[in-house]
Amino acid sequence: MPSINFKGKALVQNFHLLVPYHELKPVKSKSLTSKVSLHDNLVVHGDNLQALKSLLPYYHGKVKCIYVDPPYNTGNEGWVYNDNVSSPMIQEWLGKVVDREDLTRHDKWLCMMMPRLRLLRDLLNDEGIIGISIDENEFSNLITLCDEIFGENNLFGVIVVRNNPRGRRLGTEFAVEHEYLVVYARARERFTAGRLPLTDEQLQEYSEVGAGGRRYRLLGLRKRGALSRREDRPNLYYPLYAHPKTGKVYLENDKNLVKILPRLSDGADGVWRWSKSKVRDENEKLIAKEVRRRGSGDKELDIFELDYAEDEVGEVVTRLFPSIWQGSEFNNETGRDQIKELFDGKSVFDNPKPVDLIKHFLLLGGGQDGIVLDPTAGSGTTAQAVLELNNSDSGARRFVLIEQEAYADSITAERVRRVINTLPNANPKLGRSFSVVEVGHPMRLETLLKADKLPSFEDLASYIFYTATGEDFEAQRINRKTYFIGESAQFDVYLMYEPDLDYLKSTALTLDIARRLPKGSGKKRLVFAPTKYLDSIHLDEYRIEFCQLPFEIYKAVKRTA
Numbered sequence: 328m329p330s331i332n333f334k335g336k337a338l339v340q341n342f343h344l345l346v347p348y349h350e351l352k353p354v355k356s357k358s359l360t361s362k363v364s365l366h367d368n369l370v371v372h373g374d375n376l377q378a379l380k381s382l383l384p385y386y387h388g389k390v391k392c393i394y395v396d397p398p399y400n401t402g403n404e405g406w407v408y409n410d411n412v413s414s415p416m417i418q419e420w421l422g423k424v425v426d427r428e429d430l431t432r433h434d435k436w437l438c439m440m441m442p443r444l445r446l447l448r449d450l451l452n453d454e455g456i457i458g459i460s461i462d463e464n465e466f467s468n469l470i471t472l473c474d475e476i477f478g479e480n481n482l483f484g485v486i487v488v489r490n491n492p493r494g495r496r497l498g499t500e501f502a503v504e505h506e507y508l509v510v511y512a513r514a515r516e517r518f519t520a521g522r523l524p525l526t527d528e529q530l531q532e533y534s535e536v537g538a539g540g541r542r543y544r545l546l547g548l549r550k551r552g553a554l555s556r557r558e559d560r561p562n563l564y565y566p567l568y569a570h571p572k573t574g575k576v577y578l579e580n581d582k583n584l585v586k587i588l589p590r591l592s593d594g595a596d597g598v599w600r601w602s603k604s605k606v607r608d609e610n611e612k613l614i615a616k617e618v619r620r621r622g623s624g625d626k627e628l629d630i631f632e633l634d635y636a637e638d639e640v641g642e643v644v645t646r647l648f649p650s651i652w653q654g655s656e657f658n659n660e661t662g663r664d665q666i667k668e669l670f671d672g673k674s675v676f677d678n679p680k681p682v683d684l685i686k687h688f689l690l691l692g693g694g695q696d697g698i699v700l701d702p703t704a705g706s707g708t709t710a711q712a713v714l715e716l717n718n719s720d721s722g723a724r725r726f727v728l729i730e731q732e733a734y735a736d737s738i739t740a741e742r743v744r745r746v747i748n749t750l751p752n753a754n755p756k757l758g759r760s761f762s763v764v765e766v767g768h769p770m771r772l773e774t775l776l777k778a779d780k781l782p783s784f785e786d787l788a789s790y791i792f793y794t795a796t797g798e799d800f801e802a803q804r805i806n807r808k809t810y811f812i813g814e815s816a817q818f819d820v821y822l823m824y825e826p827d828l829d830y831l832k833s834t835a836l837t838l839d840i841a842r843r844l845p846k847g848s849g850k851k852r853l854v855f856a857p858t859k860y861l862d863s864i865h866l867d868e869y870r871i872e873f874c875q876l877p878f879e880i881y882k883a884v885k886r887t888a
């Protein structure tokens with residue numbers, strides 16, 4: 328398989344593994360919920376490489392659809408390479424705007440994309456897809472990079488999006504009217520693409536009504552167009568027989584039947600579209616009807632397929648997604664108008680995508696639930712698409728947006744607030760809440776161990792609870808006597824800890840303590856303690872998952888001893 332080469336590749340190849348986990352700090356004041364949680368709709372403020380890495384413990388293999396709208400590297404976006412890779416060459420790149428004259432601009436872009444795409448792949452579930460918007464500046468690089476990361480067999484398709492019908496010159500002799508949406512599946516064989524309903528125009532073709540009120544249209548059984556001559560497909564040239572009154576079609580002759588051969592309009596031998604076995608198996612869908620022969624005007628029998636608009640249970644037949652997405656709903660201008668409408672007529676964001684582009688992508692992704700991740704959220708169009716789709720099809724999709732700029736609150740989160748306000752209350756699954764978290768310091772326990780002091784019980788409880796469950800910590804729920812520090816959606820959490828060296832040296836989770844733990848909610852118990860004297864049979868019996876207190880505590884203990 329061809330692979331891509333670029334300056335810095337060796338340095339960023341495994342950089343995603345070196346990126347430290349960072350704190351994801353709940354910001355209650357900017358959230359729209361009483362309980363900030365990483366399992367809510369989410370707006371993450373911070374660099375997406377750090378954010379993706381930090382979300383990994385909670386979202387690994389769980390995301391259904393990822394939509395990415397990265398810098399296109401046009402040379403005039405003010406894009407800056409900013410990953411702190413430890414190499415003199417890359418350190419040289421930091422903080423400098425990448426313009427068209429920059430001879431390493433493609434290398435920088437690829438160095439930025441590679442570790443992010445690797446993390447995004449880890450986040451996808453087996454049935455998931457990723458769609459990346461791009462234009463001709465990095466199109467070919469993106470495809471080769473994604474082939475390497477996702478596997479070329481997992482390329483689901485390249486969609487041409489006609490986003491600018493007026494055309495841009497872009498230094499070419501074309502008026503460029505389109506860009507691309509490149510779609511890869513996590514595992515092509517596990518992905519089932521969504522389908523679209525027939526258009527009104529297509530439905531109008533189904534003008535006949537059959538048994539049970541099902542609409543249908545008649546499609547000639549004779550093949551038209553390319554490869555329609557007898558010599559092209561000799562096995563599809565065979566006679567069929569029809570009853571002139573009932574219109575029933577047979578493979579075998581009978582004395583009252585009329586023989587019908589596939590004839591081209593020029594009188595030459597043609598072919599049928601169906602094999603003999605299909606004619607036998609789906610015979611009830613065929614009918615012979617009288618038509619006028621071209622030229623002479625004489626009447627003759629021809630054979631048609633009854634093509635239904637609804638299946639037996641009344642569901643309207645669907646169609647595949649087309650490979651060109653066009654219409655005013657996909658125009659850049661529509662995207663700009665949609666955000667203006669939400670922000671009192673003001674243009675608060677330069678290049679928002681049209682909401683329907685993302686809705687269409689989510690429908691292609693299939694299903695009505697699942698997590699939708701957008702690591703380059705910008706104005707938050709993806710959240711609007713998720714909320715509006717949930718509203719229209721009673722879906723339960725959830726969004727996770729990441730944005731690094733200061734407008735993560737004033738535009739990204741604000742758009743979500745405004746969209747939620749416009750939607751009716753009717754659908755309980757809609758998810759009218761969202762949590763805001765900020766990417767904080769790298770998650771090293773040393774940051775808690777200020778000045779070589781052991782952390783207080785509350786500080787450690789908060790760190791441990793949030794890190795282990797991804798849910799907001801509520802200090803008032805602590806019960807020091809029973810070790811209880813909080814309840815998450817999955818666990819009751821306990822912490823055996825005191826900021827005291829002798830206590831840490833002498834404390835262990837024992838059978839006696841396990842027996843005395845409160846009954847709690849009946850969920851599994853996460854018990855953090857310096858050590859345990861308990862075998863796995865008893866741990867199971869008392870629904871305990873034991874977590875040894877982080878090693879860094881002991882390093883601090885040694886320093887303070």
Ligand SMILES: C[S@@+](CC[C@H](N)C(=O)[O-])C[C@H]1O[C@@H](n2cnc3c(N)ncnc32)[C@H](O)[C@@H]1O
Pocket residue numbers: 373374375376396397398676678679680681702703704705706707708709729730731732
């Ligand atoms: C082209 S815009 C996305 C627009 C978005 N699709 C919309 O409809 O509003 C790209 C966004 O990605 C953000 N971005 C770029 N690099 C990022 C990074 N390393 N971490 C987080 N956000 C980033 C930019 O700040 C910008 O808002």
